[in-house]
Amino acid sequence: MSIHERMESIADLYAAGGLGADERREADEHAAACASCAALLRDAKAFSAWARGAIASDAPPADLEDRLVTRFRAAGQSKKRRIPVGKRFLKVTGSIAAAVGLIILGNVFSTQYGSAILRTLSTAEADYRSDDRDWTTVNKYWSKMDAETTRAGEAGRPAKGDEFAFFFNHDLGREGQDKARWAAVPSTVTEALGDERGAGGGGGGGGRRSSTRDLQQQAPATPPPAKPAAPAPTGLALAATPEAKFKKVADGDDLRRTRTSESLDKARKLDEAEQPQETRKIIRSGDVSLEVESYEATYTKLSELVSAEKGQIAAASTQKMANGKIQATVTLRIPPERFDAVLAKLKEFGSIRNQRIGSEDVTKAYIDLETRLKGKEILAERLRKLLAEGKGTVKELMEVEVQLGATSEAIEQIKGEIKYYDNLVGLSTITLRISEKDLGQPFEYVQSLQSNIAVTAKDPDDAYGKAQKEITDAGGQVVDSRMTRQSDGSSIGTIRGRVDAERFPALRAVLKKLGSVTNDTVNQQKTARGGQEGTPKPDAPLRKEQAVVDFAVSSPPIFVTRRSQILVETDAVDSAYQNARRAIEGAGGQIVDGSLTGSVTGKSATLKAQIDADKFGALVESLKTAGKVKNENVSQSLPPVSPEGGPQLLRERAEIELALVSPPQLIGEEHGIVKVIRDTFVNSWAGFLWSMEKLFVGISLAGPWVVILLGAWLLWRRARKKKATQPAP
């Protein structure tokens, strides 16, 4: 190793300060003398310094050890060692603790106190909102109390004030912290809240209850409602003052909780006897289909009727049909009390084809709305009062204001819904579908004609040209025409023409004379337009469309009347085959099929040809000269009779099937030593091939396993070696 190479190898170590004192001195001395090596060392030094500088900011802090130890101590104090009993113990104890906790919790809720909370939580809102039966029961209960002054379920009931407090406090749990805060404000506010709770949630009950009583005192018993669970009557006469309601709420709640089945039954009986009908909110509507002579006249009469009955025509739309008849939809709004009268009068306008009268009882929804409105209004008022007093923190006041906004919005919405119902209830709706008589009558009939005529002709081209001329001569036009020629010399022409219906019969007769008719069909169709078939109109005009004629002309079909099968034996099959082809083509015949095959036993050929019947005999004779005729077979068949009885137009053909074979070769049996040797080799070769095949199969089956096992063994050996050579520290 030259000194330069050595310098190169130690340059980095030099720069990194890894050289011993002697080595360093030696390097320095050499660098002083050798410029290139000096540059090398400089470069290494510069790089070393640069790299060190580049990542100097990443250097660990000088007090790394102290910091680690400090944190280790801190971790030891805060974390301690992990609990020695292990995670499983924790899991088990944790599960047991959770189970015990759940049981205790369940016990708490299953006590009477707890169940009251639960029930309040889950049913309070639903009860107040829409549980009809509850309402009815509550109402009835009150009625009953007034009537009999019996206090069912009074025993064990807390004083009214306590009861309210009890209920309200639980209600707090549901309503959340807003109200909890409110509970702390003076009693007037609490009262307001109680009202709100009663009004928004339960106030409906209060209102309804008291009003029921009012009504009951005023109105005598009325017929029972249709449904037992019908909504409670009332609502319209919400007369009770909020204070009065407030008291009832408490009672009602208590009642719901303590009522017995006995009181329920009694209440139901009472309920069935008192249903003031005047107070019900019913939306009536009718759907009537009317058939009249004239729409215009009907409309005039209709508007007179409507204005006489203080109603109005809300909408009308008309549609004029193709046959001049009018169909219209008219919407009438009629005061409910005149609804039936108007319906009866409509019968005079024409015949009623269909009628549907419906009524929808919206009493409950309506009362609900009114109750909610009342509750919200009271709440809004209290909120305003709170706001005016200005007590409480800014945050609380802000919340009051937000709630006031939401309440006002709700009030507007409820008012809108009430207005909507008022409108529907105030005026009943009749939807009239008016149609003039014979609306479904067609205004005309259309007759269409389509015919297919097919003929065969000896000269299809001529017939094709003539047919076109006939169609144009008849004043029609050729819409589509085409002529196709087949490989067997036949041709087919098709023409589609249109001609006036009056001239169609003549044209049809002419076309049929162009050849032998094979098909002649005429399809005639009459369709009604602008109406249904079921309502025929005798005087509707009949319009005849142009007739469509589909004419087809084709060459007569080929029919084989004679057939000859000849088997000829010849030494020269090849040349005999070629000669036969030439002979057939020379005679004007057509070769349908032909094949020439050679095999060990000799050659053979077959030929199938068709030729006009008159040239048949001569051709057969010439073909026979090719060799020794071994077999000959001639058959004849009669042409079929045409459907019309006469002889059918046909192209008569004869068919020849020629088979050429070489004479059979006779091969003698082989004997002797050569055959034995050959057989032996053949057998041996077959055996060799068989064994090779088995060998390959074996390798391909066992190969993958060999590879896998080898690999596993190598891995195992390597692992063992590694273990053995691991340095013992």
Place this chain on the structure above:
Amino acid sequence: MEPEDLPLVRRAQAGDRTAFEELIRAHARLVWASVYGWVRDPAWTEDLVQETFLRAWEAIRELQQPEAFRGWLLTIARRLAWRQAELAGRMDVMPSVPDRVEPVDAADPEEAREEVQKALARLPERYRVPVTLHFLNGLEYGAIGKLTGLANGSLRGLVARGVAKLRAELAPWWRSRHEHP
């Protein structure tokens, strides 16, 4: 592993915290150098080193061969670092050396730092740890040898080859920066 560590390890296994503190002091920089190569972030590295020692303390009773303490410690560190690096998607430095080094116009210390970090991270661990100890911890060869348990001769070889590899890799980049400051 230095012979004086063995009794410390045994005492730590018996639950002696002060003995383990001694072990922390003795191995802190080695573990640091090892982890740094994987995660390339000093703060992160320190956290992982801390974590490594905490885990080691929790598990030291289970250590079967007290003589293998250093290797065991480094294994814990490596696992933690790998998991961290994988989670943070920083393993990208691992696979291969880039074919081409992009020349840089301006000298950006942040970029230089990153380049050196990456090149360092790409070194095989046996070169990287000594080079890191030397470059970043400024340790003398004797100290490095004591930390890594390597004889002076092989340590010098490793450092020399490590720096040479580093230089070979960074040279184009470094030159482009140096010649166009």
